[in-house]
Amino acid sequence: MEAEPGAERRRWAAASCVLTGASRGFGRSLARLLAPRLGPGSLLLLLARSEEALAQLAAELRNSCPGLRVECVAADLGSEEGLRRAVGAVRELLPGGPPDRLLLINNAGNSGAAGQGGGRGKLVPCFSLPIIAIRPDSPVGNATTGIGP
Template sequence: MGLCRPDPPARPHPPRPGQRQQHQQKQRRGRPLRSVRPGPAPPRPARREMYGHKYPGSFLKAIVNRPLQKEFRASSPTYMSLGSVLCLVTGASRGFGRTLVRLLAPRLGQGSVLLLLARSAAQLAELAAELRGTRSGLRVEFVAADLGCEQGLRQATAALREVLPAGPPGRLLLINNAGSLGDISKTFLDLTDPDEINSYFAFNITSALCLTSSALQAFGKQPGCSRTVVNISSLCALKPFKNWTLYCSGKAARDMMFQVLALEEPDVRVLNYAPGPLDTDMQLLARTKTGDADMRQFFQNLQESGQLIDCSVSAQKLMKLLEEDTFCSGAHVDFYSI
């Protein structure tokens, strides 16, 4: 019986195109030479980390690198029903609130009641008429009131109590969207007028607190029912922006306020949703009226590079969060983290 010849030692494969150059680069850097095999690109940083960097440079880079927005077509989507809901939306007459209401209405089941709140009676009446004409089985009511004053807040609370008996007993959905920028031409040291400051916080904080607590009390705790509260938040709730003392303070206070609600009332679903830099009238004010020149340029760059988010795109993400209902109650969820 003959002896088997041992196999010759394996020879390394010749380098593939581009590998020789990589070896040479590593040698020049003083790194140990090792075989380089093609593989998947290293993972990008998490969107939450990218979006959380400081502005304006890396923050702008994070927005520029985000995935392209999906085009919204109102006639094509298949809606998931939220069931029979008593729904209240503040700041519903324009911008994100108006877009959100249009996406929300088709998802409300038969017998639902939709109550719209804002300052502009004409815009509310137009929107209510539009929804009534395109959505059967949905009762749409509106109240034109200034939530920043005591009388307007009472009007809104009275309207809510009036529609409660007609609303379905199963679910309450309250979306606190109303808000304002304040005077962003002023620095911290310029804010010395107590009336100006109190007026801002009355509209942006007090009204949200009083309206939410009144709605939850009026709806009550019922067996088998659900109560959901959404606060439209902002990156400014987490990070300071120059000349935005009032806005950042208001958003931070509202976030914490609703976190306390989630802690005290575990049966209430609470969400702080930051919709991202939206293409709205408020964004126009940001890039033209902000006192700090660097911040103005930052917002102008967002607009000129086409990186502002269409309201319908962000509103669809909020709808997805509400439909899936898997968020941690009280959490701050950003557009870019979804």
């Protein structure tokens, strides 16, 4: 992965970033773009269902971004167990609570069969994962991407 020209000048101060849906597609691409901008001492926590894909991405980012701490948690955020695993990892990695600079990118989602039709019953789980998985009563707004044919 080659850094964008001038990216070194645009590095942020130390921050923590939690990126869901990081193992493939938009999330994986975003991790590759974001990592070089996180300053030394920053933490990038990658969350997705695929442990193998996360491990490969983490190795790539650790190799290309010295000084960046990259951690992975394989968890299905659509399940209670997956949510517990993800929340436990965040609490363990950020024991003092959220730092001054915390970036949450809630990219997890699964279109599954929704893109192939099937009515409302197939669409509700697709859209509810990125909106309510982390914390349904949170005052934090979520920006989500849409799916289409």
